[in-house]
Amino acid sequence: MDNQKLTSLHLISLHHAEFGQFIVRFFEDFSQTSLDANTDADFKRMFDALQNQIPNYNSALDQIRASEESEKIANADKVRDTDVQALKDSIKPYRNAKAQTEKDAYTSIKILLDQYKGVEDASYEEETNKLNTLITKLQSPEYSSQVATLGIVKFVNHLSDSNTAFNDLFAHRSYQTSQKQTYDVKVLRKTLTNDYRQMANYTATLANVKTDAFYKDALAVINNGRKYFSDVLARRSGKPSPPKTENNIKK
Template identity: 65%
Template sequence: MDEDKSNNKNLKTMMQKLTPLDSSRLPHAEFGQLMVRFFEDFASSSLDVTVDSDFKKLYNALQLQIPSYNAALDQIRASEESKQIGEFDHTRDLDMKALRDSLKPYRNSRIQSEIAAYASLHMLLSEYKEVEDESYESETNKLNSLVARLQSSDYTSHVATMGIVKFINQLADSNTAFNTLFGQRSYKTSQKVVFDVKELRKSLAADYKKMTTYIATLATVKDDAYYKDVLAIINNGRNYFSTVVLARRTGKKSNVEKP
């Protein structure tokens, strides 16, 4: 009997946790749908957002951004060129991550040349922390600078020691490809859109994280069904999109219904 109670307690604790979701892996449209699904699910419930004034502020702040974000998405959908720009940007973001990851095997090296190379390159890359979150033009300029520095005589020996030239070349190629396409864009249809969607998403993601963290915390520490019910609504959408991300990673088709 005690074991059953313990199992039930553990199950309830698990249900009160926020479903893990790497939302950065969601394309812009899917990230927007994650927001839409939360508001639709909440509106379909019998829950009252005014029960908690702090939650209401977070809820409203998030909701106010949706129209602008959706408008930016509509403009992007109307332009195949802009869609390609987003895809090319995502590719160079992945290449930047691959470059950072290529240093990791050398973190605990005991070979002096590798220790020195890791320290030097790690310090250099730290200057470009979160460059993927910059506006498109700012990111392009900073990646151009990074590649140029990595290919200079100051770092060539370290790059050779660590055998990471292919990762630098990949980043150089994908950044050049992005810049070429971006330079061909129509000023009227692309310039404002491509800047807005990235900045809007950054703000939306930050506010979404605040709200979900707040609810998850209170669902754990408060003996109040309200917060647990709100968390269940949040997790409903997160469960779906975490499955989508996992399926995309493994190359398998998701068999869950579309939102």
């Protein structure tokens, strides 16, 4: 009888999202077969315990994504705040301008910018709305000649671009219910990994000692996902795929 083994896979090298996909892949592959988890009560218990952990793990991943998005949003806000300051600084050289046209342009733009003093400290939504209005005015015929006279078109454009970039990012941020509850993805992953190892090792062991085809077929399902993600890791590292079988699952 052929020795049934688990396909080699270094689970710890999978990113958190990949690990979640790896677990889900097992259940998707299993559902495509005629196998019945109820064939073995112990297998069914481990099968259900593993499946029941998926929602919380996915919520933890959502929490990570939301946190990453929040950081990106904060960084985008810093960029546009810097552009606001750059726009204000761009007209300063004209405070003591000798040419009347430059004096008039400076005064006009300065009065406009003063209406938006402290805009950088407003809430995200309020700052976006105020900057939209400011930029629209600066790009309108009413102020186009003053902007051209002072040569600050590029500063207006920079602010317009960074404000648009912020708004696009903010508009597509995730509203995750996971924010109502804190999840520790490392702890959840450790438990999920241990339970997966137990089920996979159990299946591999019985595939070698039982005559029931269920265990061999279930092991084939497990190894299908393991082979796929082993290849993913191999492509990422640029190294050849590792040997296809092992006696124990690596951490």
